[in-house]
Each structure stands twice: as C-alpha cells, then as structure tokens.
Amino acid sequence: MVALFLRLRLTQLAHALRRRPEQLFGLALLLGLGIALTGYVIESFFDPNVFPARDAAAAGVIVGSLVTLGFFVVPVVASSDDVADPRVFGPLGLEPLVVARGLALSALLSVPSVLLIVTAGAYFVAWSQHPGVGLVAFLAAVLIVVTGVLGARLMRSFAALVFSTRRLRELAGILGVFALLACLPFVLALVLGMREASIVERLGGAAAGLGASPLGQAWAAPTLAAEGDMGGAWLKLALAALFVAALWLLWHALVIVMLRSRVSADLSAEWGGRGLGWFDLLPRSEAGVIAARSLTYWARDGRYKLALAVIPVVSLIVVIPFLVVGVWWQNLALVPLPVACLFLGWLLHNDLAYDSSALWLHVASNVSGWADRVGRALPVLGLGVIVIAVLAPISVLLYGDWTVFPSMLGVCLALLLGGVGVSSVTSVRMPYAAVRPGGSPFAQPQSSGSAAGQAVSFFLIVLCALPALGLAALELAEGGNWGMLSLAAGAGVGLLVLVLGFAIGARTFSRQAPELLAFTLRN
Amino acid sequence: MTQDPAAETTPFSIEQALTRFDQLIDRLGTTQRPAEATPEVEPDESNVDEVEAGAPDAMDEVVEPDVEAAEATSAVPAAAPKASVPDPYADAPVVLEVSGLVKRFGSTVAVDGVDLEVRAGQIFGIVGPNGAGKTTTLSIVTGVLRPDQGNVLVGGRDVWVEPAAAKRDMGILPDRLLLFDRLTGRQLLYYSGMLRGLDRATVLSRTEELIRAFDLEDAQDRLVTDYSAGMTRKVALAAALIHSPRLLILDEPFESVDAVSVATVLGILRRYADAGGTVVLSSHSMDLVESVCDSIAVVAEGRVLTSGTTASVRGDATLEERFVRLIGELQPGEDMEWLRSFSV
Numbered sequence: 001m002v003a004l005f006l007r008l009r010l011t012q013l014a015h016a017l018r019r020r021p022e023q024l025f026g027l028a029l030l031l032g033l034g035i036a037l038t039g040y041v042i043e044s045f046f047d048p049n050v051f052p053a054r055d056a057a058a059a060g061v062i063v064g065s066l067v068t069l070g071f072f073v074v075p076v077v078a079s080s081d082d083v084a085d086p087r088v089f090g091p092l093g094l095e096p097l098v099v100a101r102g103l104a105l106s107a108l109l110s111v112p113s114v115l116l117i118v119t120a121g122a123y124f125v126a127w128s129q130h131p132g133v134g135l136v137a138f139l140a141a142v143l144i145v146v147t148g149v150l151g152a153r154l155m156r157s158f159a160a161l162v163f164s165t166r167r168l169r170e171l172a173g174i175l176g177v178f179a180l181l182a183c184l185p186f187v188l189a190l191v192l193g194m195r196e197a198s199i200v201e202r203l204g205g206a207a208a209g210l211g212a213s214p215l216g217q218a219w220a221a222p223t224l225a226a227e228g229d230m231g232g233a234w235l236k237l238a239l240a241a242l243f244v245a246a247l248w249l250l251w252h253a254l255v256i257v258m259l260r261s262r263v264s265a266d267l268s269a270e271w272g273g274r275g276l277g278w279f280d281l282l283p284r285s286e287a288g289v290i291a292a293r294s295l296t297y298w299a300r301d302g303r304y305k306l307a308l309a310v311i312p313v314v315s316l317i318v319v320i321p322f323l324v325v326g327v328w329w330q331n332l333a334l335v336p337l338p339v340a341c342l343f344l345g346w347l348l349h350n351d352l353a354y355d356s357s358a359l360w361l362h363v364a365s366n367v368s369g370w371a372d373r374v375g376r377a378l379p380v381l382g383l384g385v386i387v388i389a390v391l392a393p394i395s396v397l398l399y400g401d402w403t404v405f406p407s408m409l410g411v412c413l414a415l416l417l418g419g420v421g422v423s424s425v426t427s428v429r430m431p432y433a434a435v436r437p438g439g440s441p442f443a444q445p446q447s448s449g450s451a452a453g454q455a456v457s458f459f460l461i462v463l464c465a466l467p468a469l470g471l472a473a474l475e476l477a478e479g480g481n482w483g484m485l486s487l488a489a490g491a492g493v494g495l496l497v498l499v500l501g502f503a504i505g506a507r508t509f510s511r512q513a514p515e516l517l518a519f520t521l522r523n
Numbered sequence: 524m525t526q527d528p529a530a531e532t533t534p535f536s537i538e539q540a541l542t543r544f545d546q547l548i549d550r551l552g553t554t555q556r557p558a559e560a561t562p563e564v565e566p567d568e569s570n571v572d573e574v575e576a577g578a579p580d581a582m583d584e585v586v587e588p589d590v591e592a593a594e595a596t597s598a599v600p601a602a603a604p605k606a607s608v609p610d611p612y613a614d615a616p617v618v619l620e621v622s623g624l625v626k627r628f629g630s631t632v633a634v635d636g637v638d639l640e641v642r643a644g645q646i647f648g649i650v651g652p653n654g655a656g657k658t659t660t661l662s663i664v665t666g667v668l669r670p671d672q673g674n675v676l677v678g679g680r681d682v683w684v685e686p687a688a689a690k691r692d693m694g695i696l697p698d699r700l701l702l703f704d705r706l707t708g709r710q711l712l713y714y715s716g717m718l719r720g721l722d723r724a725t726v727l728s729r730t731e732e733l734i735r736a737f738d739l740e741d742a743q744d745r746l747v748t749d750y751s752a753g754m755t756r757k758v759a760l761a762a763a764l765i766h767s768p769r770l771l772i773l774d775e776p777f778e779s780v781d782a783v784s785v786a787t788v789l790g791i792l793r794r795y796a797d798a799g800g801t802v803v804l805s806s807h808s809m810d811l812v813e814s815v816c817d818s819i820a821v822v823a824e825g826r827v828l829t830s831g832t833t834a835s836v837r838g839d840a841t842l843e844e845r846f847v848r849l850i851g852e853l854q855p856g857e858d859m860e861w862l863r864s865f866s867v
Contacts, residue, residue, distance in 0.1 A: 276709065276710055276713055277710065279710060279713055279714070279717075284717070284722075286717065286720070289713075289714055289717040289718065290718075292714075293703060293706065293710075293714055296705065296706060296710065297703075297705050300705040300746070301705050355703070356701050357699075357700040357701045358701040358702055358703045358704070360667050360697055360700045361702070361703065361714075361715060361718065361762075362718065363666065363667050364665055364666065364667055364690060364693070364695050364697075365690065365715070365719050366666075366686050366687050366690040366691070367718055437701060437704065437705065514666070514667060514668055514669045515669070517667060517668075521700075
C-alpha cells in the first residue's frame with residue numbers, strides 16, 4: 001500500500017514537469033533558488049570563520065531552526081492545490097493509519113524534502129568530525145528530516161482545512177503581506193547591525209533560546225555533544241523525538257477528521273452580504289454606481305487585490321538600495337509616499353481590459369464616456385487622497401523638517417491626479433490583454449500583445465510630476481518659497497491633466513466603445 | 524446543499540412566478556410603454572385572454588402548440604401556399620428593421636446582407652446552424668458590434684446614429700459574454716438598472732420583483748460567479764428586463780437552462796409579448812423555436828433563407844424537416860464513401 005502511495009507521488013512529480021516552457025523555466029528558477037539557498041545553509045555549517053565550536057553551534061542552531069520554521073510556515077502561505085489532500089482518499093474507504101503513513105512517506109519525495117535531507121546530511125557530516133558525536137549527530141539529522149517533512153505535511157493539510165473558504169484564504173494572504181512588512185525593519189536592523197561586536201553575544205542568546213524550543217532541539221543536540229555534555233545531548237534528542245511523536249499524533253488525528261469530511265460541493269460559494277454594499281454608500285448617478293462597482297471589485301477580485309497589496313511593498317522596497325549604499329534613513333522618509341502615489345495613479349491604466357467582455361453592459365446601456373471614466377477614477381482618487389492626507393504628515397515628521405511639507409503635497413498631488421488623468425486616456429487608447437476575471441493574478445494572459453500602454457502611461461505620469469519635482473528639489477537645495485511653488489505647480493498640472501484626461505478618455509470611450517469591446521473579446 | 528429548491532415546489536413556483544410577472548409587466552407597461560401599445564396593457568388576466576380569443580385561428584395554433592393544434596396544422600391541405608397563411612402581426616408597427624447588414628472578420632464574411640423586419644407584440648425566432656451569423660447579427664442589432672454596411676432601426680431610430688435613444692428601447696441577453704460576476708445577483712440587477720438611467724427607488728423595487736419572478740431569492744446575495752450556468756442565464760435575462768425595454772434581444776436564452784426554468788422564462792416572455800413587447804431570440808433548438816415563436820427567420824451562411832410566421836415557414840412539414848431541407852440545398856452533404864467501408 002505504501003508503495004502505491006509512493007508511486008502516486010512519483011507520477012505527480014512527473015506530471016508537474018508537463019508544462020509550458022515558460023512555466024518550466026519558472027520552476028527551474030525556483031529549483032535553482034532552493035539549491036542555492038541549501039548551498040548557503042550548508043556552507044554556514046562549515047564556515048571556518050565561525051569554527052570556534054561555540055560560534056559554530058550558535059550559527060548552526062539559528063540557521064537550522066529557521067529552516068525547520070520554513071517547513072512549518074511556507075506550506076500555509078503557499079497554498080497551491082494539494083493533490084495529496086487526505087480528503088481525496090475519503091471515498092476509497094482506507095484505514096486512516098494507512099493513509100496517514102502513505103502520505104507522510106510520500107511527502108519525502110518532494111524537492112524541498114530532498115533539499116532538507118541534503119542539508120541534514122551536511123549537518124551530520126559537519127558535526128561528526130568532533131570525537132564521539134557521530135551517533136548523536138546521525139540521530140539528530142534523522143529527526144531534523146522527519147520533523148521538517150511531517151511538519152510541512154501537517155501544516156499543508158491543516159491550512160487546507162482551516163482556510164476552506166476563499167475569503168479566509170484571501171484574508172490570510174493579506175495578513176501575510178502585512179506580516180512581511182512588519183518583519184522588514186527587523187531584518188534591516190539585523191543586516192545593518194551585523195558588524196557590531198555585541199551582535200555575537202545576542203546571537204548566542206538567540207541560539208540558546210531556539211535550541212530549547214521544539215524547532216531547534218534536534219539541531220542543538222550535536223552541539224551539546226561536541227561540548228562534552230552527552231546527557232544534555234541525549235535529552236535534546238529525546239525531546240525532539242517526543243515532538244515528532246506529537247506531530248505524528250496530530251497528523252493521524254487530522255487525517256481521521258479529513259477522511260470523514262467530504263470536500264464540500266459549495267466550497268467556492270461566497271456570501272456577498274445582504275445589502276448592496278458600496279452601492280448604498282456612493283452617489284446614485286451613473287458615475288457613482290460605476291465607482292461602487294469598481295470598489296466592490298477591489299475587495300473581491302484577486303487581480304485588483306494583488307495590485308493594491310503590491311503598492312505598499314514596492315514603495316518600501318525602493319528605499320532599500322539607498323539604505324544599502326548608506327543614505328541616511330531620514331532623507332529616505334520622503335521617498336515611499338510619492339512612489340505609492342505614482343503606482344496608485346498607474347493602477348487604472350488597463351482598467352477596461354480587466355472588465356473583459358463584461359464591458360458589453362456599459363456599451364449596451366450606452367453609458368456616457370464621461371461617467372465611465374469618472375466612475376472608474378473615483379475610488380483611486382478617494383483612496384489616494386486619504387493616503388496622502390494620512391501619510392504625508394507622517395513622512396515629513398520622520399524627515400524632521402516641516403518646510404518640505406508643501407512640496408511633498410505638490411509632488412504627491414501631481415503624481416496622483418496626473419496619473420489618474422493619464423491612465424484614463426491610456427486605458428481606452430492603449431489597452432492590452434489582461435488576466436481574465438477569476439484567473440490567478442499571477443497568470444499570464446493567453447494573448448499578450450504589446451503592452452506599450454504600461455510603459456507609456458508610466459512615462460507620462462512621471463512627466464506630469466516633473467515641474468513639481470524640480471521645484472521640490474530646488475526647495476531642498478535652497479529653501480525659500482520654492483516649496484509653495486512646487487505645491488501650486490503639482491496641484492495645477494495634476495488637475496489640468498486630470499480634466500484633460502477625463503475629457504479625451506471620455507471622447508474616445510464614447511466613440512470607440514464597440515471596438516473596445518471587440519478588443520476584450522479577442523483576448 | 525441543494526442549490527435549486529424549486530425542484531420540489533415546481534408547480535407552485537411557476538404559477539407564482541407567472542402571477543408575479545404579470546404584475547411586473549403591468550407596472551413596467553404603465554411606466555414606459557409607448558402610447559400605441561398602451562391599450563393592450565390591462566392589469567387583469569381576462570383581457571389578455573380576450574386578445575387571444577379575438578385573434579384569428581391560425582394564431583391560436585401558433586401560440587398554443589399542443590398536440591391538438593399540431594394535428595390541426597398537419598390537417599391543413601398539404602400544398603398550403605405561404606400566402607394563404609394569414610399573418611396576424613401584419614398590421615402591428617415595425618419595431619426592428621434590419622437592412623443590408625454586412626460584417627466581415629478578415630476574409631470571412633460572417634453576415635452577408637441580412638434583412639429582417641420584426642413587428643411588435645410577437646416572439647421572433649432566428650434559427651440557423653452553427654456559425655450561421657446569428658450571434659454576429661444580434662450583436663450588431665444591439666449596438667455592441669459595428670457593422671461594415673447596413674442599417675438597424677429600432678423603433679424607427681438608427682442604432683448606429685442615435686445610439687442613446689435606440690439602446691434605451693432594447694434589453695439584451697448576449698451569448699458567451701461575461702457578466703460583472705463578482706457582484707451579487709442583486710447588485711448586478713441594481714447596477715444594470717442604474718446604468719440604464721432609472722432612479723434608485725424604481726430600480727430597487729424592480730430588482731425585488733425580478734428576483735421573485737425568476738426564483739432567485741436564495742441566490743440573490745451570492746456572487747454571480749458562483750451561480751450555475753442556468754441561474755446565470757436567468758439573472759442576465761432579469762437584468763435585460765429591468766428598464767422595461769420595448770424590444771428584447773436574446774441570444775440563445777435557453778442554453779443550459781433546465782426545463783423548469785425554461786417553462787418559467789417562456790411564460791414570462793409570452794406575457795411580455797402579449798402586453799405589446801417584442802422578443803427576438805436566436806436558438807438552434809428547432810422544437811423550442813417552433814413551439815414558442817410566432818415568426819421565424821432561417822439564417823445560414825450569413826443570409827436569411829426565409830422568414831415569416833412560423834406556420835408559413837414550416838409549411839406542411841415540421842420546422843426541423845423544413846430547416847434541414849433549406850440548409851441541405853445550401854450545403855450538399857459530402858459522400859464520405861470511406862466511412863462505410865470499415866477498416867478491419
């Protein structure tokens with residue numbers, strides 16, 4: 001029976017390779033990344049710089065615990081469809097124990113598991129060089145592999161059970177993005193503080209803490225043995241084995257539960273709320289309902305949600321290279337908000353294509369171009385104004401000099417208003433193929449023609465902000481009245497481009513609506 | 524979870540839906556129905572009966588295609604010439620006039636000079652084999668696809684010259700186009716109504732009534748993307764009706780709709796037509812078109828082969844036989860001798 005499970009797993013792996021070349025390339029890239037990461041981890045075990053046993057122990061335990069943690073966390077976040085979901089075996093009437101054992105063993109046959117085995121093997125080799133540690137190191141390596149593989153298997157099925165509804169999974173995804181953002185400062189602090197002397201002591205403390213936790217016990221056992229504390233080492237091994245036993249019991253219980261619960265037929269059905277949602281809140285005009293529809297889609301459509309989630313990440317990430325080359329962080333406090341405004345305005349530049357052929361409703365209802373353009377722009381403008389109102393003072397506060405406030409506002413307004421104006425034109429003039437509604441936001445559209453619209457709108461938006469940016473630069477350099485001028489230029493150019501963009505976009509939409517629909521149909 | 528509780532309560536829900544829809548039609552009729560059609564719209568059932576009773580016998584046969592009627596038709600002398608079948612709609616105003624429509628996609632000619640004339644108060648069927656140009660024609664008529672040549676007049680106004688006025692008179696159910704399906708059913712209806720320029724109170728009350736008439740109560744707060752194919756069709760049809768159009772253009776309205784819902788929807792359409800509305804629908808189901816439509820146009824290879832009242836088009840045969848004969852003349856079947864000499 002176990003052989004059957006293993007063969008099933010091998011077949012799955014073989015089928016995973018039956019993809020289009022570009023997907024295979026992506027897989028190869030991921031695989032390369034995994035191997036490189038494994039290489040780094042293994043190298044850290046043999047690093048001669050940290051060969052004094054105490055430092056090597058700290059490094060090993062910390063890196064190892066992170067690896068084990070990854071095996072518990074990544075399966076929850078990366079929620080692809082689990083072909084080996086225990087629920088699939090429900091109709092076969094197998095014993096839960098058989099399914100649990102088969103699936104757990106077949107989980108060994110995966111790329112991450114193999115990399116983990118290699119890593120654990122290297123750990124064993126590194127520590128068995130110390131006299132008398134061989135057996136302990138070997139058992140530790142085995143426990144490391146079993147903990148990681150079983151933990152990943154458990155967490156994956158657990159996530160599938162808990163995040164059974166679409167909404168929960170999406171919520172988890174968004175929370176994950178925020179968690180990542182929250183981690184960023186810690187990572188930065190760690191990277192920046194690496195060269196300080198006290199860091200070694202702090203790392204030693206962290207290693208001790210991790211070594212006492214279930215994540216690090218197996219990793220810590222050989223280090224204790226190398227120091228001569230054999231009793232402590234065997235205790236760690238026993239505790240690690242106990243943890244594995246607990247994992248196994250949990251996994252077995254989960255399989256029993258999942259074998260009984262059938263995959264609900266209504267898994268995807270989602271309750272949309274009783275009222276009309278945004279439609280109740282926004283103006284009762286054509287533009288108002290179109291704005292309400294856009295907002296509703298922002299909340300329900302993965303494609304929009306991804307775009308919105310990416311904006312804060314990108315605006316913070318652009319800062320990192322400057323930090324690395326040593327720009328003082330307070331100067332960089334002014335950067336993220338304008339970048340966010342730029343991307344907010346840019347968000348709209350292919351809005352029509354996102355509707356796909358549902359656009360017929362606007363064409364058949366003879367929606368005026370003006371209402372269509374304004375309606376789609378309203379949510380972005382609303383969100384943008386809120387973001388600027390909240391974050392502009394905070395950014396300037398972090399920078400520490402209030403004289404830059406007007407030019408900050410000028411640049412942000414130019415980017416937001418100008419961006420919406422430019423996008424209102426490019427989305428009807430230069431639409432390009434977009435992912436269809438309901439498709440994965442990471443998917444590539446079937447026919448991806450030229451996406452010139454992307455580049456052109458980006459370039460034009462930056463162009464709109466140039467006057468305000470130039471004046472803001474002057475104010476940073478010389479002070480004086482340049483800031484107020486920057487505000488006036490930003491707001492003026494932004495508004496002008498916004499109104500012009502609406503007018504041109506509306507005219508084009510009214511004239512070309514059937515052609516736009518035909519375009520969405522071709523994709 | 525059963526998605527369609529209507530299955531158990533079939534007889535009631537149809538009856539109820541029809542009664543509700545009667546009321547709805549009355550209300551729609553009194554708000555926007557043009558003057559010439561108003562006399563036909565009366566709130567009580569008896570009046571509708573009267574209209575039917577007053578119509579010529581031929582119409583009865585068309586309207587109620589039960590076994591008896593079918594026998595009566597076949598009892599008509601075999602050589603019944605087309606002209607002898609009276610057209611009960613000959614005096615009704617022309618609601619839709621299509622002339623010389625041409626549409627090419629690259630080198631293929633999808634629509635090759637289509638002429639149609641649809642008069643008010645009837646259900647008009649467009650039938651044809653796959654790829655005949657039905658969907659293309661209907662897309663052009665609804666102002667969604669630009670023709671290369673030809674005119675479309677809805678209520679005397681050209682769809683491509685005065686789109687605002689012409690489109691207001693039309694409710695459309697396209698085939699194979701998406702809906703804004705991340706909205707709930709109720710939101711979609713509300714959105715459709717508001718885009719048509721109705722005021723909020725009207726849209727809200729009509730949304731409620733349409734949801735009841737189409738038996739969508741259980742699904743109204745779920746996303747349309749989670750609906751079954753038939754339910755999606757129903758909610759799209761409801762969205763097409765919300766602004767009380769004078770002309771309904773339905774492309775394959777019964778695709779993947781279950782029999783119970785087809786009956787409900789047909790009842791709704793029949794009452795709508797009796798109240799003076801006009802329905803143009805395309806289908807490749809001969810039986811359905813024959814039993815439902817008052818007039819028919821047979822389309823193939825982008826041209827209208829024949830059109831007229833169902834009885835006149837059908838002649839002495841069933842519509843399906845007539846259709847196959849018409850198409851057969853156009854596309855003589857290949858011999859495919861090899862298909863009969865089986866390989867061993």
